[in-house]
Amino acid sequence: MQTLFIQGPSVTLRTLILVIASIVLMTVDHRWSHMEGVRNALAYVLYPLQYTIDLPIRLYHWSDETLSTHQTLLDKNHQLEDLNLQNRVRLQKLDILEKENQRLRELLRATPKTGEQFLIAEIINVDVDPYRQLITINKGSNDNVYSSQPAIDAQGVVGQTIHVSAMSSTIMLITDASHALPVQIDRTGLRAVAFGTGKIDYLDLRHIPHSADIREGDTLITSGLGGRFPANYPVAVITQIERSPDETFVTVRAEPLAQLDRSREVLLVWHNQPLIIPNIDE
Amino acid sequence: MNNTNTRIGLFTIIVAFMLAMMPLPDWAIAFRPDWVTLVLIYWTMALPASIGVTIAWLAGLMLDVSHSALLGQHALGLVLVIYIIHTQHQRLRVASLVQQALVIFFLLLLKQALVLWVSGIMGHAPDTWLYFMPSLTSALIWPWVYIILRDLRRKFVYQPHY
Numbered sequence: 001m002q003t004l005f006i007q008g009p010s011v012t013l014r015t016l017i018l019v020i021a022s023i024v025l026m027t028v029d030h031r032w033s034h035m036e037g038v039r040n041a042l043a044y045v046l047y048p049l050q051y052t053i054d055l056p057i058r059l060y061h062w063s064d065e066t067l068s069t070h071q072t073l074l075d076k077n078h079q080l081e082d083l084n085l086q087n088r089v090r091l092q093k094l095d096i097l098e099k100e101n102q103r104l105r106e107l108l109r110a111t112p113k114t115g116e117q118f119l120i121a122e123i124i125n126v127d128v129d130p131y132r133q134l135i136t137i138n139k140g141s142n143d144n145v146y147s148s149q150p151a152i153d154a155q156g157v158v159g160q161t162i163h164v165s166a167m168s169s170t171i172m173l174i175t176d177a178s179h180a181l182p183v184q185i186d187r188t189g190l191r192a193v194a195f196g197t198g199k200i201d202y203l204d205l206r207h208i209p210h211s212a213d214i215r216e217g218d219t220l221i222t223s224g225l226g227g228r229f230p231a232n233y234p235v236a237v238i239t240q241i242e243r244s245p246d247e248t249f250v251t252v253r254a255e256p257l258a259q260l261d262r263s264r265e266v267l268l269v270w271h272n273q274p275l276i277i278p279n280i281d282e
Numbered sequence: 283m284n285n286t287n288t289r290i291g292l293f294t295i296i297v298a299f300m301l302a303m304m305p306l307p308d309w310a311i312a313f314r315p316d317w318v319t320l321v322l323i324y325w326t327m328a329l330p331a332s333i334g335v336t337i338a339w340l341a342g343l344m345l346d347v348s349h350s351a352l353l354g355q356h357a358l359g360l361v362l363v364i365y366i367i368h369t370q371h372q373r374l375r376v377a378s379l380v381q382q383a384l385v386i387f388f389l390l391l392l393k394q395a396l397v398l399w400v401s402g403i404m405g406h407a408p409d410t411w412l413y414f415m416p417s418l419t420s421a422l423i424w425p426w427v428y429i430i431l432r433d434l435r436r437k438f439v440y441q442p443h444y
Binding site for chain 1: 296299300303304305306311312314334335336339342343344347348349350351352353354355357358361362365368369400401404405406408409413
């Protein structure tokens with residue numbers, strides 16, 4: 001029943017308290033990481049909703065696979081077998097090179113190269129903020145995903161996790177306006193930092209001097225500096241270079257290689273792991 | 283406080299959250315109405331005793347998590363909007379739908395400006411006027427939201443008060 005006179009604190013007082021609480025929360029969340037627990041608990045509540053939204057799309061893909069004809073599946077299987085054979089041949093060579101590299105490093109008494117482990121995560125189709133470049137994936141701390149873990153796809157670097165809850169995590173793409181990635185030009189070894197622009201199709205390279213040896217079509221790879229991303233993964237291709245005499249630096253734009261707006265899956269990478277060379281027969 | 287009221291209210295808020303996260307084609311994303319705020323405004327007007335600033339604040343926190351925004355960013359704006367609605371709900375109830383839509387347009391502009399202000403401090407403010415488009419589309423869609431929710435409430439809840 002509606003109470004007329006006994007109402008607890010007045011609405012104005014409650015609003016005031018909540019406004020102050022919001023401001024305090026924002027400050028704490030911005031400066032320290034104490035609020036990650038609260039955020040993860042709330043994300044846990046949100047996950048069923050996200051899962052339900054994604055369900056029709058999941059169902060569509062599932063029915064697409066289930067209802068495809070025998071012939072289509074056979075064709076696909078043949079294609080994949082061919083691809084697998086090619087990859088295996090390449091891997092044999094890589095295997096030998098890996099071992100040789102390790103031997104040489106031991107001879108030099110250099111620190112042994114570390115290996116990497118991968119986990120496939122599916123992207124949950126939810127739209128969040130149209131002005132930020134974020135995606136949600138269906139793996140979280142239950143699968144040992146950690147905060148600021150790198151994510152790649154078959155073509156290149158995708159981004160890194162920023163929030164990890166139990167069953168899902170949020171990945172910030174390399175094109176987000178607040179993302180920066182240490183890179184290297186694979187032709188010359190020139191190091192640079194690739195800044196996200198907030199647009200899905202290009203990155204900015206800042207602070208490149210006019211004298212730098214840099215061309216359109218150069219591939220950028222991760223340099224591994226900063227320690228967050230493993231080295232030598234392809235990131236982007238330089239598409240545009242503007243050398244204007246009245247600017248201190250060259251304006252360089254690069255197009256990400258990863259299919260940021262199309263892929264349905266990403267690979268999460270655990271690097272700094274002891275090197276285990278996988279046995280191909282397994 | 284009626285239990286059915288709260289249940290219907292919560293159900294529609296959950297639906298609003300799902301609409302807010304539903305994937306849309308690229309051209310339509312900028313025009314997505316602010317579903318959660320619209321639904322909360324309706325329930326604050328209809329049942330100010332059960333749904334008000336506290337629920338709005340919690341919903342705002344959920345919005346922050348779904349947007350990966352700072353915790354409190356949407357909550358702050360939402361609390362202020364709902365507070366204004368709450369203090370004016372008796373006047374708003376007798377206003378015409380067009381007048382209500384106009385009020386909601388300005389309140390949502392206020393909310394978006396607050397969110398934008400915090401984003402600006404954080405250094406990732408969007409650089410297009412399209413950012414304010416949801417205020418306009420929300421105001422335009424308000425009459426339908428109002429009618430649908432009112433019918434829903436009348437169907438499930440009979441309230442002899444007011």
